[in-house]
Amino acid sequence: MTPWPNPFIEQRADPFILRHEGQYYFIASVPEYDRLEIRRAVTLDGLRHAEPVVVWRKPSTGPMSKLIWAPELHRIDGVWVIYFAAAHTDALDDLGMFQHRMFALICYEPDPLSGQWQEKGQVKTPFDTFALDATTFYHQGKHWYLWAQKAPDIAGNSNLYLAELENPWTIKGEPVMLSKPEFEWECRGFLVNEGPAVITHGDRLFVSYSASATDENYCIGLLWVDSDADPLQASHWHKSLQPVFITSDENRQYGPGHNSFTKTPEGEDVLVYHARNYTAIEGDPLYDPNRHTRLKLIRWQENGMPDFGIPPADTHA
Structure with a gap:
């Protein structure tokens, strides 16, 4: 059982929750794909009814003017950072893919809801191709940048890459590919590895990620x-x-994925993810707004590996 209502927040996909200095911050894709908004509360449950504050809206033209996807809010060396994917058009390229790149916003003021956000532009990587779903983490005394991107010489939509950060909007050195779609469950509908998220436990660092098309085939790998x-x-x-x-199928939860992790005040690990409660999607699943944010606790096995369990059923309409 989950201690939170399910859905937790409706019509918010790609959810990300940051716990910082005793407060929780929530950011996610909105169905209109046109803005970035943050909620803040002193409790996890309080995020459900917290007032969303719009901190940035897409311009009418330019590289960040279309399809604002999957934002994440981070704190790096005292600076607030939002990573998000955006495109200059909603048309597909010659490979039939969207034309997203990763971008960064910076806020130097202490309050990210009222402070001024500065556009730092595209986060450049060795090849200028479809890129999305960046996250960051601190490990071994360094800040790291982890994201999904299309490789020109590898079949499929996206692989997972890791690089050190020079600063919050600039990578350092040569990235390494951590994973590409290779198993059957990663290649249903589309060949996809995306939405990485980081959690540590014991003497291991874990990266969860999402695979396959964004319908009922969507799932999480590790x-x-x-x-x-x-x-x-x-x-x-x-x-x-x-x-x-x-x-x-039993709990009518379809396509659980694009997760992040947070903690309860007691230190329990929480899986933050989205899923639908039906499969009859009209048109492109991307434009169906009912990927709802959901939460559940993670359990840790004696061997130190996480047990994600099964997506719990809805508890309210």
Whole structure:
């Protein structure tokens, strides 16, 4: 059972919750894909009814003018950062893919809801291709940038890449590819690895990620590395042969994915994700607004591996 209502917040996909100095911050994709808004509350449950504050709206033209996807809010060395994906058009390219790139906003003021946000432009990577779903984490005394991107020479939509950060909007050194779609469950509808999220437990660092098309095939996979191993050595990483969180027909929860992690005040680990409660989607699943934000606790097994469990059923309409 989950201690929170399910759905937790309706019509918010790609949810991200940051706990910082005793407060919770929530940011996610809005169905209109046209703005970035933040909610803040002193409790997790308080986020449900917290007033969303719009901190940025897309311009009418330019590289950040279309399809604002999957924002994340972070605090890096005393600076607020929002990473998000955006495109200059909603038309597909010659490969039939959207034309997103990753961008960063910076706020130097203490309050991210009232402070001024500055556009720092595109986060450049070695190849200028479809890119999305960036996250960041602190590990081994360094700040890291982890994201999904299309490789020109690899089939599929996106793989997962890791690089050190020079500053919040600039990567440092040569990225390493951590994972690409290779198993059947990563290649349903589309060949996808995206939406990475980081959690540590014991002597391991884990990266969850989402795979396959954004309908009922969407699911979560898992990578992990020893905490003292060099994360830029791809051979140090392990990959689960099976997904760790999948559709539950019994509970009518379809396509659970694009997760983040947070903690309760008591230190319990919380999985933050979206899922639909039906499969009969009219048209492109991307434009169906009912990927609702949901929460559930994660349990840890004796071997140190996470148990994501099964997506719980809705508890209210």
